[in-house]
Amino acid sequence: MENIELLKMEHRNIEKALDVLVRMADRAEKQGTLPIPEAEFILDFLRSYADAFHHNKEESVLFERAAEKGMSRFGGPLEVLEGEHEEGRAHIRAMAQHLGDNDAAGFAGEARHYAQLLRSHIHTEDQDVFPMIEEYLSGGDDVELLLLYQNADLEKRAYCRQLLKKLEALSSTFKFRSGS
Ligand SMILES: [Fe+2]
Numbered sequence: 440m441e442n443i444e445l446l447k448m449e450h451r452n453i454e455k456a457l458d459v460l461v462r463m464a465d466r467a468e469k470q471g472t473l474p475i476p477e478a479e480f481i482l483d484f485l486r487s488y489a490d491a492f493h494h495n496k497e498e499s500v501l502f503e504r505a506a507e508k509g510m511s512r513f514g515g516p517l518e519v520l521e522g523e524h525e526e527g528r529a530h531i532r533a534m535a536q537h538l539g540d541n542d543a544a545g546f547a548g549e550a551r552h553y554a555q556l557l558r559s560h561i562h563t564e565d566q567d568v569f570p571m572i573e574e575y576l577s578g579g580d581d582v583e584l585l586l587l588y589q590n591a592d593l594e595k596r597a598y599c600r601q602l603l604k605k606l607e608a609l610s611s612t613f614k615f616r617s618g619s
């Protein structure tokens with residue numbers, strides 16, 4: 440389904456940010472200092488793109504529709520996924536706190552936990568839960584969901600495009616500098 444493909448494509452962008460985050464964490468730990476503007480950018484990306492742009496569509500549009508179509512909203516995989524979104528937000532707050540304290544080791548530890556959580560979360564959605572959700576949805580739902588996503592994204596789209604552009608640039612910088 441097209442609406443699911445769109446969310447999966449966003450997962451690939453989030454994974455790119457996680458790669459940068461982990462490389463940044465490794466380097467920060469080795470050098471004992473944090474690259475402040477770059478770390479602030481990644482946190483903004485995680486808050487604005489991964490959470491406000493992507494998780495928002497899952498929680499307030501896709502999971503809602505799946506529940507309307509008969510999938511359990513609570514006590515099953517949808518509740519687990521939402522719990523992980525919440526856990527991710529707590530990691531982002533902790534990373535921001537460590538960044539404010541200029542605590543490179545603390546930031547690195549938190550960043551690795553966050554990346555691990557989100558990678559496994561994305562894998563579960565791609566491989567298990569999205570196919571499950573598709574079983575509940577019709578072709579009509581697919582069309583409607585795409586429109587609802589557009590409405591949900593309306594004010595965020597331009598900013599998210601800028602974030603993706605900057606991420607591309609940062610991604611090559613970090614590959615080069617870390618030698619990985
Ligand atoms: Fe999710």
Ligand SMILES: [Fe+2]
Pocket residue numbers: 446450493494497561564
């Ligand atoms: Fe997702």
